[in-house]
Amino acid sequence: MAHETVRPASGPLVGECRVGGDKSIAHRALLLGAVAEGTTRIHNFAGGADNRSTIGVLRALGVTIREADGLVEVAGAGWSGLRAPAAALDCGNSGTTMRLGAGLLAGRPFTARLTGDRSLCARPMGRVIEPLRAMGADVGSEAGDGRPPLVVRGGRLHGITYRLPVASAQVKSAILLAGLQAAGETRVIEALPTRDHTERLLPAFGAAVRVEAGALAADGERHAIVAGEARLRGVVLALPGDFSAAAFLLVAALLVPGSDLNVRDVGVNPTRTGLLDVLRAMGAGLEVGDERVEGGEPVGTVRARASALRGLDVPPGQVAALIDEIPILCVAAARAAGTTRITGAAELRLKESDRIAVMAAALRACGVAVEELPDGLVVYGTGGAPLRGGAVASHGDHRIVMAMAVAALVAGAPIVIDDAAAAAVSDPAFFPRLRALAGR
Numbered sequence: 001m002a003h004e005t006v007r008p009a010s011g012p013l014v015g016e017c018r019v020g021g022d023k024s025i026a027h028r029a030l031l032l033g034a035v036a037e038g039t040t041r042i043h044n045f046a047g048g049a050d051n052r053s054t055i056g057v058l059r060a061l062g063v064t065i066r067e068a069d070g071l072v073e074v075a076g077a078g079w080s081g082l083r084a085p086a087a088a089l090d091c092g093n094s095g096t097t098m099r100l101g102a103g104l105l106a107g108r109p110f111t112a113r114l115t116g117d118r119s120l121c122a123r124p125m126g127r128v129i130e131p132l133r134a135m136g137a138d139v140g141s142e143a144g145d146g147r148p149p150l151v152v153r154g155g156r157l158h159g160i161t162y163r164l165p166v167a168s169a170q171v172k173s174a175i176l177l178a179g180l181q182a183a184g185e186t187r188v189i190e191a192l193p194t195r196d197h198t199e200r201l202l203p204a205f206g207a208a209v210r211v212e213a214g215a216l217a218a219d220g221e222r223h224a225i226v227a228g229e230a231r232l233r234g235v236v237l238a239l240p241g242d243f244s245a246a247a248f249l250l251v252a253a254l255l256v257p258g259s260d261l262n263v264r265d266v267g268v269n270p271t272r273t274g275l276l277d278v279l280r281a282m283g284a285g286l287e288v289g290d291e292r293v294e295g296g297e298p299v300g301t302v303r304a305r306a307s308a309l310r311g312l313d314v315p316p317g318q319v320a321a322l323i324d325e326i327p328i329l330c331v332a333a334a335r336a337a338g339t340t341r342i343t344g345a346a347e348l349r350l351k352e353s354d355r356i357a358v359m360a361a362a363l364r365a366c367g368v369a370v371e372e373l374p375d376g377l378v379v380y381g382t383g384g385a386p387l388r389g390g391a392v393a394s395h396g397d398h399r400i401v402m403a404m405a406v407a408a409l410v411a412g413a414p415i416v417i418d419d420a421a422a423a424a425v426s427d428p429a430f431f432p433r434l435r436a437l438a439g440r
């Protein structure tokens with residue numbers, strides 16, 4: 001597939017910009033809209049390939065969805081509006097489509113087969129198979145090894161109490177979506193909080209959901225509870241800018257000398273913004289302003305100013321809130337003074353690529369010393385010296401492509417990134433926006 005040559009920035013990143021709507025929230029709004037009664041309108045839709053996979057799956061299930069100019073209209077016809085698909089449901093590269101899709105289908109009275117691309121078909125699904133089976137669905141991996149394709153024979157479900165064995169918002173959300181269809185309550189317990197977009201969105205659709213945390217949860221963990229046999233109603237919603245897309249621009253501004261960039265109207269849900277906390281502790285000039293709540297989600301303007309960074313230890317407890325930002329955090333660490341050690345992030349090996357191995361190889365190709373740990377990375381920062389130009393293998397992973405494109409802005413020579421079109425999995429506007437901001 002086509003590669004992209006990214007040259008060092010010709011000047012600072014200044015001014016302000018926006019990013020497309022949040023991918024995680026869009027998946028949830030599409031799925032809930034499909035089983036709600038009435039139309040759901042989703043504004044500020046970024047149109048990434050992952051979200052399009054969710055749209056494709058829902059259309060194959062008989063749902064009418066229109067999309068134009070950043071607006072998506074989902075004609076929900078209630079739970080019974082979903083029909084048995086005529087062919088396998090193609091989830092593309094999107095783990096969220098497959099895992100949340102399995103939860104949605106777990107209570108529907110038909111059989112569906114969910115498949116995806118080579119990367120997705122290598123990812124573990126046992127984590128959703130097990131709880132959905134416990135709720136009464138007949139879900140299995142075709143090969144019997146927990147990997148896709150998945151076959152979901154939906155049926156009558158009953159609520160469960162389930163403690164997540166891995167910190168995963170996808171698993172939590174799959175169980176909550178099944179729980180909406182079950183008899184009785186469904187309770188998901190997590191030791192480390194993961195992104196809570198599903199819990200925040202459900203009340204707008206009319207579902208009864210409650211969260212017990214802190215003093216309310218006797219065990220000190222976080223419980224998300226949904227009432228079963230829910231009838232949902234369509235909503236109108238504007239997606240906040242995707243923090244995970246903004247993260248690449250914010251780090252670019254921190255690294256390119258003289259930069260001062262405001263990313264406006266971006267989601268700053270604390271379960272997503274762990275990167276801000278870590279970068280601030282590294283010495284980054286980052287501020288959140290104009291903060292307000294829109295559609296149940298915190299939104300604000302994030303300002304990033306070029307800063308000298310120093311390495312630090314990122315402990316396991318911080319990983320869930322920055323799981324998708326670790327590739328770009330590694331790029332910041334590569335330019336920092338001193339060593340950055342990230343641990344407790346073994347989940348990274350199970351993403352669109354093995355992000356520990358792929359990021360380590362990509363940074364080494366640019367002259368950075370990196371050590372791979374079973375559950376993380378140690379990055380030896382260059383102390384602000386430019387990275388080396390070179391060729392890096394993205395393994396078709398969108399977040400690796402975008403992280404290395406930012407690295408190229410502060411390299412001494414161009415970096416050539418293969419499969420660069422993968423950026424469109426989450427952010428089709430990434431390269432044009434970066435070119436406009438960095439003079440490339």
Ligand code: S3P
Binds near residue numbers: 024167170173195
């Ligand atoms: C997501 C949750 C995260 C994240 C993924 C999107 C979601 O995965 O890495 O990009 O939308 O729920 P896990 O919850 O499986 O860690």
